[in-house]
Amino acid sequence: MEKKGSFVAVGVGMTLGAHICPLSRSYIEHADIVFCSLSDSYVEEWVMTMNSEVRSLQSFYAVGKDRRDTYKEMVAAMMTEVRAGKNVVGAFYGHPGVFALAPHKVIAIARDEGFQAHMEPGISAEDCLYADMGLDPGTNGCIHYEANQFLMNKKCLDTSALLILWQVGMVGDRRHQEFESHKKYRHLLMQSLMAFYPADHRVALYEAAVLPIDEVRIEWLPLKNVGDAKIHQHTTMVIPPGSEKQTDTAFLTKLNELDSL
């Protein structure tokens, strides 16, 4: 039998007031408790207008604190209320399941313990990027990497696809404590990318609008200038294809053989 207590992770989208879907809004309005991890205090205040029991998860972050401990504490705070039989909502900016650890973790633990738990999708930075930059991931294919994973793992990169690097603002931070990357690490990222792309390859630094009055940032620059560029926690890096797609002639031959049967 399913236990009393539930969890729903919802996304409020990127731009305050503009992206939330009716279903996610309804979950927030009817929850016993809403925990939120949002991109801006105005966004938090807006969520507070939908429910009187809103608790910010932002207070778990601290300078010099390992973010993995922060996420554990966030998960524990949400699970404590689920176990107490409450209908809990976690409201996260963007999509709650995109480059977001805590929502996935709470759902897995809650389900494991016999509680009802699920996720509602939201409009992520990726969705805004396609719209603002006029890019279609279907044109050449699209690869996503968290910037540190890109640097630290051996890769086999298809440079004929669009490459999107997340969390470039925290690149090189192996202690999971920084809120802004050091220049030396940004240079390392730049050098790593230059193993695949020419130094003059045009890349973009993208920042979606969080407040409706914000200007979208789409800054195009040569790859060789990335090390010295202004990169924030909320910057996403966009690397257009650096090579042409190669036709797989062996596969085409097989297709032709099948078609001729």
Ligand SMILES: C[S@@+](CC[C@H](N)C(=O)[O-])C[C@H]1O[C@@H](n2cnc3c(N)ncnc32)[C@H](O)[C@@H]1O
């Ligand atoms: C922890 S992830 C959260 C992503 C979020 N769940 C989403 O759906 O977009 C943080 C990363 O998302 C991207 N991001 C967050 N805010 C952004 C913004 N306003 N514009 C562009 N990218 C953003 C950046 O790459 C940032 O380092």
